[in-house]
Amino acid sequence: MAAPTTERPPTSTTQDLAPVRKGRVGASLLTVLAWIVGIGFFFPILWMVLTAFKQEADAYTKPPKLFFTPTLDQFRAVFDAGIGPYLLNSLFATVVSTILVLVLATPAAFAVSLRPVKKVQDVLFFFISTKMLPVVAAIVPIYVVVNDIGMLDNIWTLIILYTAMNLPIAVWMMRSFFQEVPKELLEAASMDGASTARSLREVVLPVISPGMAATALICVIFAWNEFFFAVNLTAARAATVPVFLVGFITSEGLYFAKLCAAATLAALPVVIAGWIAQNKLVQGLSFGAVK
Amino acid sequence: MAPPHRRSDRPPRRTPGRLRLARSGPLALLAALALALSGCAGAGDLGGGAEGQRTITIAIVSNPQMQDAIQLSPQFEQENPGIRLKFVSLSENEARAKITASVATGGGEFDAVMISNYETPQWAANGWLVDLDPLMAKSPGYDEDDFIPAVRGALSGPDGHMYSVPFYGESSFLMYRKDLFEQAGITMPAQPTWQDIAAAAQKLDNPDTGMSGICLRGKPGWGEVMAPFDTVANTFGARWYDPSWNAQLTSPQFRQAANFYVDLVRKYGEPGAATSGFSECGTQFSQGNAAMWYDATVAAGIVENPDESRVAGKVGYAPAPIVQKPDSGWLYTWSLAIPKTSDEKGSTEDTWKFLSWMTSKEYGPMVGQQLGWEHVPPGARQSTYRIPEYVEASKAYAQQTLDAIAAADQKKPTVEPVPYTGIQFLAIPEFQDLGTRVSQQLSAAIAGQQTADEALDQAQVYAATVGESYQRQGAGQ
Numbered sequence: 127m128a129a130p131t132t133e134r135p136p137t138s139t140t141q142d143l144a145p146v147r148k149g150r151v152g153a154s155l156l157t158v159l160a161w162i163v164g165i166g167f168f169f170p171i172l173w174m175v176l177t178a179f180k181q182e183a184d185a186y187t188k189p190p191k192l193f194f195t196p197t198l199d200q201f202r203a204v205f206d207a208g209i210g211p212y213l214l215n216s217l218f219a220t221v222v223s224t225i226l227v228l229v230l231a232t233p234a235a236f237a238v239s240l241r242p243v244k245k246v247q248d249v250l251f252f253f254i255s256t257k258m259l260p261v262v263a264a265i266v267p268i269y270v271v272v273n274d275i276g277m278l279d280n281i282w283t284l285i286i287l288y289t290a291m292n293l294p295i296a297v298w299m300m301r302s303f304f305q306e307v308p309k310e311l312l313e314a315a316s317m318d319g320a321s322t323a324r325s326l327r328e329v330v331l332p333v334i335s336p337g338m339a340a341t342a343l344i345c346v347i348f349a350w351n352e353f354f355f356a357v358n359l360t361a362a363r364a365a366t367v368p369v370f371l372v373g374f375i376t377s378e379g380l381y382f383a384k385l386c387a388a389a390t391l392a393a394l395p396v397v398i399a400g401w402i403a404q405n406k407l408v409q410g411l412s413f414g415a416v417k
Numbered sequence: 418m419a420p421p422h423r424r425s426d427r428p429p430r431r432t433p434g435r436l437r438l439a440r441s442g443p444l445a446l447l448a449a450l451a452l453a454l455s456g457c458a459g460a461g462d463l464g465g466g467a468e469g470q471r472t473i474t475i476a477i478v479s480n481p482q483m484q485d486a487i488q489l490s491p492q493f494e495q496e497n498p499g500i501r502l503k504f505v506s507l508s509e510n511e512a513r514a515k516i517t518a519s520v521a522t523g524g525g526e527f528d529a530v531m532i533s534n535y536e537t538p539q540w541a542a543n544g545w546l547v548d549l550d551p552l553m554a555k556s557p558g559y560d561e562d563d564f565i566p567a568v569r570g571a572l573s574g575p576d577g578h579m580y581s582v583p584f585y586g587e588s589s590f591l592m593y594r595k596d597l598f599e600q601a602g603i604t605m606p607a608q609p610t611w612q613d614i615a616a617a618a619q620k621l622d623n624p625d626t627g628m629s630g631i632c633l634r635g636k637p638g639w640g641e642v643m644a645p646f647d648t649v650a651n652t653f654g655a656r657w658y659d660p661s662w663n664a665q666l667t668s669p670q671f672r673q674a675a676n677f678y679v680d681l682v683r684k685y686g687e688p689g690a691a692t693s694g695f696s697e698c699g700t701q702f703s704q705g706n707a708a709m710w711y712d713a714t715v716a717a718g719i720v721e722n723p724d725e726s727r728v729a730g731k732v733g734y735a736p737a738p739i740v741q742k743p744d745s746g747w748l749y750t751w752s753l754a755i756p757k758t759s760d761e762k763g764s765t766e767d768t769w770k771f772l773s774w775m776t777s778k779e780y781g782p783m784v785g786q787q788l789g790w791e792h793v794p795p796g797a798r799q800s801t802y803r804i805p806e807y808v809e810a811s812k813a814y815a816q817q818t819l820d821a822i823a824a825a826d827q828k829k830p831t832v833e834p835v836p837y838t839g840i841q842f843l844a845i846p847e848f849q850d851l852g853t854r855v856s857q858q859l860s861a862a863i864a865g866q867q868t869a870d871e872a873l874d875q876a877q878v879y880a881a882t883v884g885e886s887y888q889r890q891g892a893g894q
Contacts, residue, residue: 183725186700207484207506214460269518279526280458357511358518361526362474362503364459373479375508377640377695380725 171393178387185383200387204374209391212370215281217395219366220349223288227296227345228338230289235300236326240312250301253294261354272359281364284356288349295348296341303337304330343403350396367392471767472501476516477531478751479506481718482585482794485784486775492783493774500767509640513849520545525758528768534571534750534827535842537581541574547755550578552769559773563798567825568750581754582776585715586796588737588746588821589648589841590814592702592720593709595733597621597628611649611677611738614709618685621708630685632707633678635863636694639852642859644747644841645711648737650674651831652745657843657880660836662887664880666855666873679862679869691864703728711738713749714821717814718791734817736824742832747841748825750797752776781807796822836887847883854879 177185179196237243238250268287277283307330315325331338353368360369371392374385477483483506490502505527507515516530520540532540540546553561561569561579568586573579591614593605603617618630634642650656653674656665665671682690687701695712699719702710703726710716723729737746753772759765774780781793781801790810793801795818801807802819811818830840837843842852858872 183703183727186697187704211460218460269522273522273524278524281460282458357507357515360459361476361505361515361519362472365505369507372508372511373506376480377478377509380696380700380719 174386174393175390177383178390180383182380182383185386186380200383201391203384204388204391207370207373207388209367209370209388212365212367213395215284215360215364216350216366216368219281219284219288220346223285223292223349224342224345226285226289227292228342231293231296231300231341232331232338233326234293234297235304236330238297239301239304240307240309240330241322250298253297256290257294265354265358268355269358278359279361279363279365281360283359284352284364284366287355287359288352291352291355292345292348296345299341299344300334300337303334303341306337307333339403343400346399347396470499470501471764472503473528473764473768473771474503474505474526475529475531475753475771476505476507476512476519476527478509478512480509480751482792483531483751485788485792485794486584489784489787490771493771496774497767497770500770502771510638520756520758523756523758525756525762527756528759528762528764529753529755529772531584531751532581532754533752534568534748535839535844535848537572537752537754538574538838538844539846540754541576541578541580545757546574546580547757547760547765548574548576548578549580549582549755549769549772552765552773553579553582556769556773558778560778560800563778563800565796565799565819565822567748567822567827568797571748571750571827572752581752582772583750583752583797584776585794586748586750586822587714588748588796588818588825589645589712590714590737590746590817590821591709591711591735592716593617593733593735594705594728594731596731597708598733605733605735607735608743609735609738611652611740614711614738615677615681615685618681618709622685627706629687629701629707631681631709631711632687632693632698632701633682633690633711634694634698635682635686635690635860636692636697637853637857637860638694639842639849639856641694641856642863643852643856644713644749646675646678646856646859647830647841648745648747649678651840652738652740652742653677654741654832656831656833656835658836658884658887660834662836662884662891664877664884666877666880672870672873675859675862675869675873679859679872682863683865686863691860714746714814714818715795717811717818718795721811721813722791730813732813734814736817736821744821744824744826746821746825748822748827749841785810845883845887847886851879851883 176192178200179198180191180194181197181199184191184194238246243249272278272283311329311333312325315329320329351368352366353372356366356369357372360366371385371388374381374388477486487504487506490504494500494502505515512531516527516532517536518524519526520530521543537546553559561582564583565586568583569579572581572583591609598605598617598621601617601620603620605617606613614631620630621628622630634645636642650671653670655668655670655674659665687693687698687707689697693701695716698707698710698712699716701707702716703720705727710720717732717734720726720732721729737744739745753776755765755768755772759768776797778798778800781798782804785793785804785806790804790806793804793807793811795801795811795815799819802815808815825840827838827840827844830838837845839848842848855876858867858876859869861867862869862872
C-alpha cells in the first residue's frame with residue numbers, strides 16, 4: 127500500500143523537476159560565466175580608473191598595489207596640460223560627423239532596403255569594400271592631398287574623413303533596421319496618400335529610431351576613439367583627445383598614473399553617450415504601430 | 418513590479434510645444450558650436466591672440482624637461498608680447514613620425530621642431546633646416562661656444578654650421594646600489610669592464626628576494642634595446658658595416674657581444690626583460706628591485722628624486738663598462754630646429770627668439786630657482802656645471818654625466834673604421850627601420866624564442882639589404 131504512494135510522488139517530481147533543475151543549473155552556470163566574462167572585460171577599465179588615483183611611484187609596482195592613498199594630483203596635471211581644446215575638437219568632430227553620417231546613411235539605407243534600387247547587392251558590396259583597405263595604406267595619398275589643398279591641422283578635414291569612414295557601416299546597420307519595418311506600414315502610408323519622403327519621415331523614422339540611436343552610438347565611438355588620422359593630420363589647432371593622450375607617454379620618465387587619469391577623462395563622454403543611447407536601445411523596435 | 422524608470426513619474430505625453438523645444442535645444446547648441454568653430458580650423462584657435470600677435474607652433478617630445486619648458490613658457494610670452502606659443506607635445510615615436518612627415522613634405526604646421534642628433538645632420542644635408550649660425554651671431558650673449566663640444570659637433574651639418582640647438586644631452590653610464598655592493602664586499606672599479614659587471618650581477622642576483630643583478634633594456638625598438646646593446650657591441654669591437662658597406666652582424670665580435678648581452682639579461686636581468694625599456698627599468702631600479710642599471714645619464718634625475726625613488730642617495734655612478742674600446746657611452750641630445758618652411762612663412766626670427774630663450778644660459782638657473790635644481794636640463798651647456806646650486810644638487814652624478822658626454826665621439830663609434838657616424842644608432846635614414854627589425858630579433862632572443870646566433874643570422878640579412886643599396890649608390894657615383 128505504502129509502496130505505490132511513496133513511490134509515485136518521487137518519480138513524478140524527478141520527472142517534472144529534472145528538466146527544470148537542469149535548466150536552473152545551466153542558467154546559473156551561464157550567469158557565473160557571464161559574470162566572469164563581464165569582469166574580465168571590465169577589469170582593465172577598473173584598473174585604469176584605480177591607477178588614475180595613484181601616485182606615479184605606486185602606479186607600476188610588483189606586486190601591483192590594490193590599497194593606496196588616493197590622490198587627485200594626476201587629474202590636476204591633466205587639466206593643467208590643457209585638455210579643454212582637445213575635448214572641444216573631439217566633441218565637434220564626433221557630433222558633426224555623426225550627424226552627417228545619419229543624414230546621408232538614412233536615405234541610402236532606405237534605398238537599399240525598403241525601396242530597393244537596381245543592383246542592390248553590388249551597391250552594398252561597394253559600400254563595405256571601402257572599409258577593406260587598411261587606413262595605413264591610404265594615409266600617404268590622403269596626407270599629400272590634404273597638404274596640397276592646405277587643409278592640414280583643420281578640424282573639417284577630420285569631419286570629412288570620419289564621415290566617410292563611418293558611412294558604410296552606418297548604411298549596413300541602418301539597412302538591417304529598415305528591413306525589420308513591416309511592409310504593411312509603408313503600404314498603409316501610401317494608401318493614405320503619403321509621398322515617399324513623407325512616409326520615410328513620419329512613418330518609418332519613428333519606428334527605426336532605436337536603430338538610429340544604435341548606429342549613432344557606433345559612429346560616436348569610432349569617431350571619438352579615432353587616432354591614426356588625428357595624429358597624422360593635425361597639429362596645434364585641430365588635435366583631438368586621443369592625440370592629447372599620447373602626449374603623456376614619455377620615454378624618459380614615469381607616466382602610467384597620468385596617462386590613466388587622462389584616459390579616464392577621455393572615456394567619460396563615450397560612457398555618457400552610451401548611457402543616453404541605452405534608454406533608446408531598450409525601447410524595442412516597434413512602438414506598437416501594427417499590433 | 419514595474420522597472421524603476423525615470424520617465425514613469427513624468428506625464429505620459431509631453432505637449433507638442435515642449436517636445437519641439439526639447440528637440441531643438443541640443444540642435445541650437447550644436448549650431449552655436451558649429452558657428453563658433455566654422456570660422457576657424459579647430460578649438461586650438463579659440464581664445465587666440467590679439468591683433469598683430471604671431472603664433473609660434475612648436476612640436477616637442479613629451480619628456481619631463483620639455484613639460485617644464487611648457488610650464489615656464491608664459492614667462493617668455495610676457496617678455497615678448499608679440500609672440501604667442503603653442504606646443505604640440507607627443508610621445509617620442511609619434512613625435513618622430515609626425516615631425517619627419519611634416520618637415521620632409523614641407524607641411525609647415527610647425528615653426529620649430531624637437532629633433533635629435535640622429536636627424537639633425539641628415540636633415541641639414543637634405544636642406545630641410547634653417548642654418549642657425551647667422552641667427553646665433555645676431556644674438557649677443559647667446560654664447561654658442563658654451564655648448565659641450567661633443568654635443569655641438571653632433572648637431573652640425575656637413576658645412577660645420579649648427580642646424581639645431583641642444584636642449585639637453587645625455588650619454589650612458591652604469592648606476593649601481595652602493596649599499597648592496599658594500600654588503601656583498603664588491604668594489605666598483607673606476608672603469609669597470611663588462612666582465613666585472615657580469616660577475617657582480619651574478620653575485621647580487623637573488624630571485625628569492627626579487628633582486629635582479631642588473632636591469633638592461635630588452636624591448637624592441639631602435640631607441641630601446643638597440644641603444645644600450647649598440648654600445649656593448651661597439652666596445653666588443655663589433656661594427657655594423659665595414660668601410661665598403663658589407664654587413665658585419667655575423668662577425669665573431671658581433672656574435673660575442675650579442676651572446677654576452679642576451680646571456681647577461683637572461684641569467685641575471687629583470688623579469689620580463691624582453692618587454693622592458695627605459696621606463697620599466699627605471700621603475701624596477703628606483704623601486705629597489707635591481708642592483709645595477711646601465712642606461713641614459715638622465716636616468717639619474719629619476720633615481721635621485723625622493724618622490725619617485727626608494728633608492729635615492731644609495732646609488733653610485735660608474736662610466737659605461739668597456740671591453741676593448743674605451744669610452745663606450747652613447748651620445749644623444751634633444752634639440753630644437755627650425756624647418757625651412759618657417760623662412761617662407763616669415764616666422765624664423767620670432768621662432769629663433771623662443772629657441773634662444775629655451776636653450777639660453779639663463780634658462781637652467783631659471784628652472785632651478787622656480788622648479789627645483791634637479792629639473793635643470795643636463796648635458797647641453799658647460800656653464801650648467803658651474804652653477805653652484807646645480808652642482809650641489811647633482812653632485813652624485815653631474816661630473817660623471819659631463820665626462821661621459823665629453824668622451825663620446827660619434828665619428829669613431831667602434832674599434833675599426835666604419836662608413837657611418839653615430840654610436841647607439843647609424844645616422845642613415847634606413848636605420849629607423851633596420852634598427853627596429855634587428856631589435857625585434859634581439860628581443861626575441863632575450864625572450865628565449867631563439868638563440869642570439871639565430872637572431873644575428875636574420876639580422877645580417879636585413880643589414881645586407883641596406884648595405885647593398887649603399888654599395889649600388891657608391892658604384893653609381
